Amino acid sequence: MAFQVILLSGMIWYCFLKWLKYYKVPDNFPPGPPSVPLLGVLPFMQGNLKDAMQRWRKEYGEVVGLHLGSELTVVLSDFDEISNAFKDKRFTGRPKALTETMTAFFASHPGEKGGGIVFSEGEQWSEQRRFALKTLRDFGFSKKAMEDVILEEVFKMIQVLRADEDSMSLNQVLSVGVVNSLWTILTGQKLSHGDQTVMKIVTGTDDFINNESMSGPLMMMPWLRFFPYIKEKFQASKEAPLSMRKLQNKMVAQHEEEQSGELDNNNGVRKESKDFIDVYLDKIKETRDRKSSFFGDQGRLNLQRSLTDIFGAGTSSGSSMLLFAFLYVIKYPKIQTKVQDELSRIIGKNTVSLDDRSNMPYTDAVLHEVMRHSCLVYAVPHATTEDVSVQGFDLPKDTVVYANLWQVMHNTDYWQDPEIFRPERFLDRDSKFRRDERCIPFMLGKRFCIGQSLALQQLFLFFVTILQHFELQAPGGAEAVSIEPIVGFVHQCPKYSVKLVGRM
Ligand code: HEM
Numbered sequence: 487m488a489f490q491v492i493l494l495s496g497m498i499w500y501c502f503l504k505w506l507k508y509y510k511v512p513d514n515f516p517p518g519p520p521s522v523p524l525l526g527v528l529p530f531m532q533g534n535l536k537d538a539m540q541r542w543r544k545e546y547g548e549v550v551g552l553h554l555g556s557e558l559t560v561v562l563s564d565f566d567e568i569s570n571a572f573k574d575k576r577f578t579g580r581p582k583a584l585t586e587t588m589t590a591f592f593a594s595h596p597g598e599k600g601g602g603i604v605f606s607e608g609e610q611w612s613e614q615r616r617f618a619l620k621t622l623r624d625f626g627f628s629k630k631a632m633e634d635v636i637l638e639e640v641f642k643m644i645q646v647l648r649a650d651e652d653s654m655s656l657n658q659v660l661s662v663g664v665v666n667s668l669w670t671i672l673t674g675q676k677l678s679h680g681d682q683t684v685m686k687i688v689t690g691t692d693d694f695i696n697n698e699s700m701s702g703p704l705m706m707m708p709w710l711r712f713f714p715y716i717k718e719k720f721q722a723s724k725e726a727p728l729s730m731r732k733l734q735n736k737m738v739a740q741h742e743e744e745q746s747g748e749l750d751n752n753n754g755v756r757k758e759s760k761d762f763i764d765v766y767l768d769k770i771k772e773t774r775d776r777k778s779s780f781f782g783d784q785g786r787l788n789l790q791r792s793l794t795d796i797f798g799a800g801t802s803s804g805s806s807m808l809l810f811a812f813l814y815v816i817k818y819p820k821i822q823t824k825v826q827d828e829l830s831r832i833i834g835k836n837t838v839s840l841d842d843r844s845n846m847p848y849t850d851a852v853l854h855e856v857m858r859h860s861c862l863v864y865a866v867p868h869a870t871t872e873d874v875s876v877q878g879f880d881l882p883k884d885t886v887v888y889a890n891l892w893q894v895m896h897n898t899d900y901w902q903d904p905e906i907f908r909p910e911r912f913l914d915r916d917s918k919f920r921r922d923e924r925c926i927p928f929m930l931g932k933r934f935c936i937g938q939s940l941a942l943q944q945l946f947l948f949f950v951t952i953l954q955h956f957e958l959q960a961p962g963g964a965e966a967v968s969i970e971p972i973v974g975f976v977h978q979c980p981k982y983s984v985k986l987v988g989r990m
Pocket residue numbers: 603604605615795796797799800801803804807862863866867927928929930932933934935936937938940941
């Protein structure tokens with residue numbers, strides 16, 4: 487009881503101080519909608535953050551200033567402005583409130599510090615990101631070696647689909663394929679298609695993030711997690727990340743055991759590293775600089791958090807994008823037929839290879855239109871790490887800066903009929919694939935997605951192989967299929983059923 491009284495008086499003080507600070511909106515801050523202390527614009531948002539961003543843009547322009555919760559926030563909607571800002575190191579922070587909630591969510595015990603890639607900043611972020619990019623690249627993110635890992639999962643999936651060609655949900659099958667290939671890259675281990683342990687963890691984590699959404703109360707006001715009821719709910723949602731941590735601990739311990747066994751058997755010489763955990767453990771061992779994010783216990787925590795980040799960021803996004811891809815070709819059967827004609831010409835009955843992509847411009851165009859139209863990540867939150875200026879406005883350090891990706895990829899001044907799904911916009915006059923710098927599903931700049939190459943490889947190999955083996959039909963007819971995304975933390979693909987008709 488005494489603790490709750492102290493907590494309550496602490497909260498009242500906190501609110502009062504926040505309230506005072508609130509009226510100190512910096513001079514020369516961008517214009518935007520009115521806010522109330524502590525909650526900011528939340529009470530007036532009328533729906534989700536995505537729709538609100540588009541309304542604010544219409545009313546206040548390409549640079550909008552507001553309070554989300556109690557954080558000073560700016561929404562950028564113009565491509566050039568986003569591009570300039572996000573290539574600048576001073577925009578590579580993450581929002582403090584979001585980081586606090588997500589750090590507490592993933593922590594294995596109260597008070598555990600943050601780390602890893604997605605929710606860190608400064609030197610720690612830059613070291614961890616650089617290491618992850620290089621290590622994943624060495625394993626073949628950008629090389630053909632990755633093809634084997636992905637294709638193995640694709641073929642397992644085809645077998646599962648063949649066994650049940652009747653009307654079914656693709657969701658589960660695709661998720662398993664994507665989860666398994668990433669698990670192999672990170673841990674060196676293969677999961678069987680029926681293994682539900684990792685899938686349950688992935689689903690549990692996604693549920694929390696999507697239910698909260700980007701502007702959910704907990705994401706804006708992390709202290710809410712100490713209040714009764716919310717506290718219990720928050721604790722319950724931590725079950726998935728805690729199970730993940732246990733599994734990761736087990737994996738790391740196994741790797742350490744194997745490494746020391748190898749040293750004993752090979753006169754102190756290690757064989758070549760095999761997976762992400764192996765390389766990371768080597769890095770921890772060789773790090774002598776106490777300030778480094780790879781040193782000692784800090785290094786071990788960063789290993790755990792980086793594994794969680796890569797796995798968390800890579801699994802649901804990869805499978806959601808695939809789900810969207812199949813949804814569009816079910817909705818538009820003529821486009822599906824054109825892809826199948828192209829793949830019959832180029833691949834026939836052979837096994838697809840990443841090299842085929844350059845000979846399949848139409849398929850490439852369809853996949854880019856899937857990424858543009860679905861706009862999986864509709865807004866990306868960063869924060870300023872110093873005082874900066876944007877379009878003549880002043881933004882203090884720690885201002886949250888959202889890139890309104892939905893606007894970039896659906897801007898009517900740039901894209902013709904952006905609401906229409908039209909792959910031809912990515913083809914030139916000679917029907918060759920034409921990249922567009924404004925199709926940025928993985929963002930751009932200093933923090934762009936580190937899994938871009940892997941995601942593109944997965945998308946191509948899964949998509950082409952499934953369309954090679956099956957024709958996909960909507961059991962209730964294509965007209966009835968909705969392509970309207972569900973707005974959560976990111977866009978989720980609407981649920982749909984599919985009938986598979988064998989082609990070979
Ligand atoms: C179609 C699938 C994917 C899409 C659309 C996507 C999109 C994005 C976007 C928009 C960001 C935010 C960038 C920023 O903050 O500026 C991001 C970050 C990130 N993504 Fe992906 N991603 C996908 C797949 C993957 C995969 C497969 C992995 C892992 C192998 C991955 C790992 C990450 C990580 C670790 C970050 C954080 C980067 C940082 O904070 O520096 N993503 N992704």
